[in-house]
Amino acid sequence: MVAHFLRLKLTLLGNTLRRSVWQTIGLCIALLYALFVVGSLVVAAIAGGAADPLLTGHVITLVGTITVLCWWIVPVFVFGVDQTLDPQRFTTFAIPHRSLIAGLAVAGLISVPGLATALAAGGSALAWWREPWLIPVALLGSALGVVACVVGSRAVTTALAPLLESRRYREVVAVTAIIPLVLIGPAIGWATEEIGALSRETNGGSVTVTGDGALLTAVLARFGELAAWTPFGAPWSLPVAVHDGAWGVAAVRLVIAVGTIALLWLVWTRSLAKALVNPPVGGGKGARSKGLGWFDRFPATPVGAVAARCTTYWIRDPRYAAGIGVIFLMPLILWLPARSSGNLELLLLAGPVVAWVLAFSVSNDVGYDYTAFALHVATGTSGRADRWGRALPVLVFGGVVIVLVVLLTLALSGRWDLTAPLLGVCLGTLGLTLGVSSVVSAALVYPVPKPGESPLKSPQGAAMATMLAQLLAMLVVMLLALPLIVLGIWALASGNPLVGWATLVVGVVEGVALLVVGVRMGARTFDRRAPELLQQVQAFP
Amino acid sequence: MPGVRHCVYVVVMTHQTGPGGGPTDHAPAAPPDTVTPATRPASPPDPAAALSLRGLWKRFGQKIAVQALDLDVPVGSFYGLVGPNGAGKTTTLSMATGLLRPDGGTVHVRGTDLWAHPDQAKATLGILPDGVRLFDRLTGLQLVTYAGLLRGMDRDTVAERARSLLAAMDLAADAHTYVVDYSAGMTKKIALASAMIHAPRTLVLDEPFEAVDPVSAANIRDILADYVTGGGTVIVSSHVMDLVQRMCDHVAIVGAGQVLAAGTVDEVRGEQTLEDRFVDLVGGRTRAEGLEWLRTS
Numbered sequence: 001m002v003a004h005f006l007r008l009k010l011t012l013l014g015n016t017l018r019r020s021v022w023q024t025i026g027l028c029i030a031l032l033y034a035l036f037v038v039g040s041l042v043v044a045a046i047a048g049g050a051a052d053p054l055l056t057g058h059v060i061t062l063v064g065t066i067t068v069l070c071w072w073i074v075p076v077f078v079f080g081v082d083q084t085l086d087p088q089r090f091t092t093f094a095i096p097h098r099s100l101i102a103g104l105a106v107a108g109l110i111s112v113p114g115l116a117t118a119l120a121a122g123g124s125a126l127a128w129w130r131e132p133w134l135i136p137v138a139l140l141g142s143a144l145g146v147v148a149c150v151v152g153s154r155a156v157t158t159a160l161a162p163l164l165e166s167r168r169y170r171e172v173v174a175v176t177a178i179i180p181l182v183l184i185g186p187a188i189g190w191a192t193e194e195i196g197a198l199s200r201e202t203n204g205g206s207v208t209v210t211g212d213g214a215l216l217t218a219v220l221a222r223f224g225e226l227a228a229w230t231p232f233g234a235p236w237s238l239p240v241a242v243h244d245g246a247w248g249v250a251a252v253r254l255v256i257a258v259g260t261i262a263l264l265w266l267v268w269t270r271s272l273a274k275a276l277v278n279p280p281v282g283g284g285k286g287a288r289s290k291g292l293g294w295f296d297r298f299p300a301t302p303v304g305a306v307a308a309r310c311t312t313y314w315i316r317d318p319r320y321a322a323g324i325g326v327i328f329l330m331p332l333i334l335w336l337p338a339r340s341s342g343n344l345e346l347l348l349l350a351g352p353v354v355a356w357v358l359a360f361s362v363s364n365d366v367g368y369d370y371t372a373f374a375l376h377v378a379t380g381t382s383g384r385a386d387r388w389g390r391a392l393p394v395l396v397f398g399g400v401v402i403v404l405v406v407l408l409t410l411a412l413s414g415r416w417d418l419t420a421p422l423l424g425v426c427l428g429t430l431g432l433t434l435g436v437s438s439v440v441s442a443a444l445v446y447p448v449p450k451p452g453e454s455p456l457k458s459p460q461g462a463a464m465a466t467m468l469a470q471l472l473a474m475l476v477v478m479l480l481a482l483p484l485i486v487l488g489i490w491a492l493a494s495g496n497p498l499v500g501w502a503t504l505v506v507g508v509v510e511g512v513a514l515l516v517v518g519v520r521m522g523a524r525t526f527d528r529r530a531p532e533l534l535q536q537v538q539a540f541p
Numbered sequence: 542m543p544g545v546r547h548c549v550y551v552v553v554m555t556h557q558t559g560p561g562g563g564p565t566d567h568a569p570a571a572p573p574d575t576v577t578p579a580t581r582p583a584s585p586p587d588p589a590a591a592l593s594l595r596g597l598w599k600r601f602g603q604k605i606a607v608q609a610l611d612l613d614v615p616v617g618s619f620y621g622l623v624g625p626n627g628a629g630k631t632t633t634l635s636m637a638t639g640l641l642r643p644d645g646g647t648v649h650v651r652g653t654d655l656w657a658h659p660d661q662a663k664a665t666l667g668i669l670p671d672g673v674r675l676f677d678r679l680t681g682l683q684l685v686t687y688a689g690l691l692r693g694m695d696r697d698t699v700a701e702r703a704r705s706l707l708a709a710m711d712l713a714a715d716a717h718t719y720v721v722d723y724s725a726g727m728t729k730k731i732a733l734a735s736a737m738i739h740a741p742r743t744l745v746l747d748e749p750f751e752a753v754d755p756v757s758a759a760n761i762r763d764i765l766a767d768y769v770t771g772g773g774t775v776i777v778s779s780h781v782m783d784l785v786q787r788m789c790d791h792v793a794i795v796g797a798g799q800v801l802a803a804g805t806v807d808e809v810r811g812e813q814t815l816e817d818r819f820v821d822l823v824g825g826r827t828r829a830e831g832l833e834w835l836r837t838s
Binding site: 290291292295304305306308309316369370371372376377379380385451531532534535538 | 638639640641642659660663664666668670672673674675676677678679680682683686687688690691692693695696699717719721735736
């Protein structure tokens with residue numbers, strides 16, 4: 001039965017690859033990347049084993065802990081990661097429970113992350129090459145760790161499946177998932193800063209962090225010891241305990257590791273049994289809203305209607321709402337490095353970046369509509385109405401948001417003298433990027449998460465084409481924004497108010513002009529190609 | 542049924558050998574290179590017809606979805622388009638309504654060339670496409686309003702018609718529910734309402750009764766029958782022969798991207814039921830042989 005599942009999984013993979021060249025290329029790149037990462041990890045483990053096996057053991061425990069946590073947590077947020085072997089699809093086959101679970105577990109390893117985890121876990125055992133008798137112990141630990149990864153991820157997703165089925169929950173989760181992701185960078189910066197501070201305390205004024213290996217070793221060993229007692233770290237720490245000759249400790253950790261897996265297995269079996277007889281159903285009565293919302297507030301014209309619809313989507317569609325979340329976090333992200341470096345002018349970057357992100361996020365608006373775009377084609381909506389309708393909400397609401405961000409960053413940095421040039425750069429960026437977006441979104445569409453899917457999920461195979469298209473459009477934006485950037489930097493450097501005012505004037509004029517030109521060009525392309533756009537959208541995988 | 546197959550072939554031949562290259566007021570239809578010789582419109586498009594298709598071609602990669610399809614839908618008719626899965630019904634209707642550009646051939650809506658003057662032609666068409674999503678983050682009322690406003694109607698008319706349409710579709714209670722939370726049948730009904738808000742002269746409905754419950758389907762049939770009585774034209778595609786035979790006055794049977802038979806329902810079915818006639822024309826019925834082991838007694 002397990003062999004059946006393996007073959008099914010490989011056949012499914014093969015068939016998707018046969019369907020699309022891009023997917024094959026994507027998979028190859030992912031595999032190469034994974035091999036590279038695994039290879040460097042194994043080399044690092046071997047090198048570490050030569051220098052200091054015990055410390056390496058602690059590091060492996062820490063990395064293993066993080067890996068297990070990722071396996072458990074990520075699928076909850078990035079739902080729909082791998083539904084090829086959704087247990088629901090096997091309901092009608094009357095497969096014995098045990099076989100189903102064993103098959104699903106093994107098949108769960110057949111994926112790029114699965115293979116990479118297994119290989120890296122196996123390779124990490126080589127860290128003990130100085131004491132070969134420990135290698136089997138390490139391999140046992142690694143195997144337990146990998147099993148904990150796979151079984152845990154399945155147990156968590158299956159147990160939470162009833163929750164994940166509800167649309168509201170999915171939307172909330174999808175939006176909140178963005179926040180920790182965005183904060184990873186600042187968090188790492190903060191952590192190194194704290195460790196640096198710690199090292200300064202212990203070393204009495206020494207500033208180098210890398211210099212004091214003793215501290216780092218102590219920190220790693222402490223955290224490694226701590227993680228070893230958690231269900232996530234226990235399996236990986238077996239060889240460390242055995243190496244120390246602490247057989248009692250090793251036994252307890254083995255019990256923790258095996259017990260965790262047993263418990264997860266039980267949870268998985270129970271929730272799967274429940275899920276199989278309770279197939280997902282649409283979650284009762286849906287959300288309601290009063291009146292016509294934005295359709296009452298915008299003028300009753302085609303342009304106004306498109307603008308009202310887009311505004312509604314900016315608020316109601318988590319794919320857009322996630323973008324808004326990033327925008328509000330932007331000043332915060334810049335705040336931490338600005339504070340730690342003492343260079344508060346860094347904060348002023350927030351305004352232009354927010355302007356650019358907001359205006360560029362509509363560069364694939366038709367792709368976001370997906371096949372709902374058929375309504376625009378069926379009603380014969382003119383390119384003018386479609387383009388202006390999509391651009392206006394960004395211009396109006398984005399304009400307000402940007403002015404607020406500019407005022408906030410000016411207040412925080414205290415550089416009120418830069419008000420005029422900064423506003424010029426921001427408004428110019430907003431206008432010209434919107435113009436480029438209007439042309440781009442009428443000329444090419446590329447696959448994005450479909451309505452209702454996680455904003456974090458990017459469709460397979462789309463990656464390369466998407467990146468290329470976005471890169472090209474970004475390049476155009478950069479080129480067009482060049483005069484503005486130069487003027488802005490000049491104003492910043494010279495402090496000449498005249499240059500500042502010139503920047504404001506140039507920004508507003510260039511922004512308006514390029515917006516109008518872009519919308520006109522986009523409208524012409526749209527009028528010519530609307531049915532082709534629809535056909536492209538319908539061909540999305 | 543090889544005889545019938547042959548008969549179909551003859552129909553195609555008449556197209557090819559008929560009055561050569563009828564007059565056309567547009568770029569000549571350039572069918573893609575295929576094994577079939579180039580066909581030219583056998584007759585000029587009928588300017589009086591609600592919908593007049595001539596020599597429509599469409600291919601997707603290797604597969605020819607629609608080939609040299611001619612069809613006239615008279616004004617005021619309730620026209621059924623039936624055919625097996627993959628016969629090209631949706632492709633044909635998409636090309637006939639401006640959603641999909643044909644590789645060759647013409648579409649005329651009451652004498653207006655749709656692909657030359659799409660805005661003018663689309664203004665008189667109400668379209669319910671199959672297999673596309675809706676802007677489902679809007680409420681039912683918002684969606685219908687959106688469709689009306691996109692058509693350039695004024696706010697009061699849109700509001701009044703949206704209310705009566707939702708009432709007619711039995712969706713008044715769910716007017717403020719988001720479409721994403723609608724059932725499949727409700728989604729069909731709200732899409733239908735969006736297609737009717739601008740009082741089109743012709744309604745083109747692709748599988749309008751799919752997933753719709755019997756009571757709602759009966760209501761929709763009444764609405765459509767009233768609409769036809771009032772001078773409107775309705776074209777529906779369907780798999781359900783019984784429904785088409787009862788509801789429509791005209792029918793066209795489509796198979797392998799071509800019209801196999803077209804006319805009034807009585808003409809097409811002759812002495813048979815429409816379903817039998819359909820199976821005769823399309824073929825593909827197999828006798829359940831070799832399944833003896835399936836018998837449980």
